[in-house]
Amino acid sequence: MAKGDYISMSVVRRLPRYYRFLYDLKENGVTRISSRELSQRMGLTASQIRQDLNCFGGFGQQGYGYMVEQLYDEIGRILGMDRLANTVLLGAGNMGRAIANHMDFEHRGIRLVGIFDGSPELIGTTVRGMEVLSTDRLEEVCNAQKAEVAILCIPKEAAPQLVDRLLKLGVRGFWNFSHYDIPTQETGAVVENVHLGDSLMTLSYQLKKDRIME
Amino acid sequence: MAKGDYISMSVVRRLPRYYRFLYDLKENGVTRISSRELSQRMGLTASQIRQDLNCFGGFGQQGYGYMVEQLYDEIGRILGMDRLANTVLLGAGNMGRAIANHMDFEHRGIRLVGIFDGSPELIGTTVRGMEVLSTDRLEEVCNAQKAEVAILCIPKEAAPQLVDRLLKLGVRGFWNFSHYDIPTQETGAVVENVHLGDSLMTLSYQLKKDRIME
DNA sequence: TAGATTGTTAATCGATTAACAATC
């Protein structure tokens, strides 16, 4: 890293996308790219790319462009991909199991150390090679593994009590698929909400608008 | 609706959240709410709420506030919840099955009319009470059902060819869990991307920052 | 050197917040 350290959330949310594009370029043997060419591939302005990349210390080369691999590594570091946060997954229903099986956690800075559920039918089953444990054992496992992050794939009603327990156990990051609003101000928790229903409604709005306008 | 019809995307993305809060208020028997009280519950400024709600014709009452149910209904209409878009789901792997089972489609403007997969092990299995069909039958079903929307829970590599077929079939909306960038400019398609990996990396960034700064 | 492309400053655009007159 380097530079005047504050990076706005608008920029941060674009970083994973840069990271993906740079990965593909790297895979295709491209070693060097200009902001102009990247902008065309990504559908952004070259100006925005230069502005963004400059937040963490310009290491493009004037007259030349950016080194793909170097840039990829740097963005990975900025996003924290150079370490793994021990993480528990709460809820082994449809969504919890899908997330457990589907995500490439190790390349997203996450190490899964426990999967929990409250329902007797699910406890003892195996998901992604791990035994689903009773939520009764949350304290035991979080303490033993020093869990930092929790993924919440649980119903809204179950959330307040579990979040409270997790916060007491020192969990500071939440990847939240539930519709419960996790308090951040008082707790210092870092929360990333995934509201799939909201996303779908936004699509519906755009469809409707599209139908009316054109 | 009413008013000077253009609503910015920043506002639109807040509407589903208003919708959820208003639903809860309604459920709790609250009939009337002021922008100030709603702002406190939602963690926004009252000014922003008034500004947002005003985009589609002020029907609060000065000195009184907003009628919860009326506002709920209106936002629902704006989001297009008063109709259902016939929708096909492509990919019956972990994520596809979880989405099929987990989402409350009917309350998000979506009617699921077909689930497809390419792999012989999944074809013929039952998901959410529907038979998983071979993607060979995509044309047949989309035509018969006049599908408008497709949900993509497929690998990146499979996407270009399938998206192309869907566009030819008149599908205009895409809820995209794949990492394929669906072309919008040329096709007029409406796309809502869900990049779960990006979301997780953003969480990782915030955790890291949190660790450094405080 | 000449050409290309960055880093960075300035200009523009859009979104949020503040303020207050209108009015229920």
Place this chain on the structure above:
DNA sequence: TAGATTGTTAATCGATTAACAATC
């Protein structure tokens, strides 16, 4: 009527785009 709260305009803030001098 007096008090409350909206609708709406103006002020501020932040993000994006444009421009260009620095430099590889």
